[in-house]
Amino acid sequence: MRERRLPLYLGTAAALLLVAGAMSQEPALKPVATVTQLMQAMVIPASNALFNLPRQVPEDDQGWSEARNSAVILSESGNLLMIGSRAQDSEVWMATSRALVEAGAAALKAAQAKDVEAITEVGNQIIAACESCHEKHWIR
């Protein structure tokens, strides 16, 4: 009888250890910057680079590489706005963050195609995302 109970007991202990292990695990995502820092380090410089591009069209691969990098930074910053303590319980916050992801992705596609006209149009999409979020969430 004892021999039959032992494995059951061990199985339960193992299951409890697994649960305890899962509970003590660090969260996978760890936001470091405040929203303002994210704006300053990523969102503002990357969007400025894309806004300025039509007036200063890249003349070499280096320039287009920088344009693609700006689009990557801007797009992914939208994802970063949606994680951890930065995410706000608001439809506007999540929708405008996603809009930033989409606009950045469109800018990346346009930069890959070296399509200045498309980047100009995406600029309006980007500004709309910035303004829609600020309207509700930037308390001045």
Ligand code: HEC
């Ligand atoms: C999902 C919401 C959201 C989006 C999208 C967003 N912002 Fe912001 N932004 C904020 C919030 C919130 C603040 C104010 C943070 C604070 O004061 O705590 C801010 C602050 C700023 C500031 C002031 C930074 C400072 O130094 O005080 C600038 C400039 C700015 N954003 C530019 C932009 C631009 C440009 C875009 C679009 C390319 C953009 N933001 C998109 C939420 C957003």
